[in-house]
Amino acid sequence: MPRMVDPGTKQTSPLTAQLRRGVLEHCVLAMLEKGERYAFDLVRDLANVEGMVTSEGTIYPMLGRLRRDGAVESSWQESPAGPPRRYYRLTSKGAGALEEFRGEWIRFRDAVDRVLSGGERHG
Amino acid sequence: MADRSVDRYLRDLKEDVRDLPKAQQRELVGEITEHIDSALAEMPAHTEADVRNVLEHLGDPADIATEARERLGIHRAKAGLREYVAVILLPIGGLIIPVIGWIVGLVLLWSSPVWTSRDKWIGSLIIPGGLLLPGELLLYGGSVCSNTSVNGQVATDTCASASGCASSSGDGGVRSRRGSTDRDRHLPRAPSERALARLRRMP
Numbered sequence: 649m650p651r652m653v654d655p656g657t658k659q660t661s662p663l664t665a666q667l668r669r670g671v672l673e674h675c676v677l678a679m680l681e682k683g684e685r686y687a688f689d690l691v692r693d694l695a696n697v698e699g700m701v702t703s704e705g706t707i708y709p710m711l712g713r714l715r716r717d718g719a720v721e722s723s724w725q726e727s728p729a730g731p732p733r734r735y736y737r738l739t740s741k742g743a744g745a746l747e748e749f750r751g752e753w754i755r756f757r758d759a760v761d762r763v764l765s766g767g768e769r770h771g
Numbered sequence: 772m773a774d775r776s777v778d779r780y781l782r783d784l785k786e787d788v789r790d791l792p793k794a795q796q797r798e799l800v801g802e803i804t805e806h807i808d809s810a811l812a813e814m815p816a817h818t819e820a821d822v823r824n825v826l827e828h829l830g831d832p833a834d835i836a837t838e839a840r841e842r843l844g845i846h847r848a849k850a851g852l853r854e855y856v857a858v859i860l861l862p863i864g865g866l867i868i869p870v871i872g873w874i875v876g877l878v879l880l881w882s883s884p885v886w887t888s889r890d891k892w893i894g895s896l897i898i899p900g901g902l903l904l905p906g907e908l909l910l911y912g913g914s915v916c917s918n919t920s921v922n923g924q925v926a927t928d929t930c931a932s933a934s935g936c937a938s939s940s941g942d943g944g945v946r947s948r949r950g951s952t953d954r955d956r957h958l959p960r961a962p963s964e965r966a967l968a969r970l971r972r973m974p
Contacts, residue, residue, distance in 0.1 A: 665841075669841075669842075687802065687805070687806075688805070688806055688809040688810070691806065695828065702830060702834065703828065703829060703830020703831070703834060703835070704806065704828045704829050704830065705803060705806075705829035705830040705831075705832070705834065705835040705838075706830060706834055706835055706838040708799055708802045708803060708806070708835065708839075709799060709835065709838045709839035709841075709842040709843075710838070710842060711802070712795065712798055712799065712802075712839070712842065713842040713843075729812075730808075730809075730812045731805075731808065733805075733809070734802070734805060
């Protein structure tokens with residue numbers, strides 16, 4: 649797995665960090681596409697995707713950002729046992745942003761792939 | 772036992788997010804608390820190691836705070852030469868160049884993006900800027916006060932309130948000095964200690 653962040657020194661280039669952030673936000677939107685999800689499960693699942701995030705805790709500020717941007721909304725629901733749970737749901741604005749990202753991502757990915765494989769040929 | 776490490780974790784987090792807007796602080800600490808509760812609720816018979824594992828997965832509170840700051844577009848400035856010079860000049864600058872040294876320290880303090888307004892007031896009035904100023908003024912014959920004291924008492928009062936030492940009166944250096952020291956001892960220490968701790972944590 650290519651490591652972007654060295655856990656010892658935490659040196660990530662600002663550009664990489666920014667890129668990762670933008671991609672991550674849309675991955676969250678994609679994870680909510682099939683329906684609302686319990687915040688805890690959402691965070692656990694995202695953190696379990698190899699190479700996605702450095703820690704579970706850093707996902708919460710991102711969820712807050714998405715909520716403020718109106719891409720997701722959260723609501724409290726009673727749980728069969730224990731305290732009420734916070735659920736996240738995609739808004740129509742979020743769904744639109746996800747669609748746009750999908751198109752952009754595929755184009756960007758293909759372009760990078762072409763350049764990278766071209767570089768290999770000439771190198 | 773387990774609760775204690777959770778408490779410590781949440782306390783660290785609260786401390787680290789102190790410079791975020793209040794609403795965001797509450798929101799973030801609330802969500803992290805819920806996360807811990809949810810994780811521990813899954814393991815009714817959790818051990819200390821389980822708790823540690825949950826907290827390790829959450830990550831360093833400082834990292835969460837950094838992420839939140841970046842998501843909010845808040846940039847915490849890093850302490851540089853200006854900040855160190857300010858901290859040196861505020862207590863002893865007046866001894867190097869009477870009054871001017873302290874004022875330069877004050878200007879550096881207030882122009883720094885590192886500290887909050889609250890920190891700056893503390894820095895100006897209590898520590899490190901305010902503590903020695905009354906003493907310095909006396910040491911140098913109250914250069915600010917007496918030079919300007921055309922009508923004595925009024926000028927001295929203005930000077931005293933500016934230095935955060937309400938008890939310094941123009942009559943007799945010794946008494947006035949003891950008065951200010953007593954007062955300083957009664958000033959709240961906790962905020963100034965936190966301000967210093969914050970400075971120390973600056974990279």
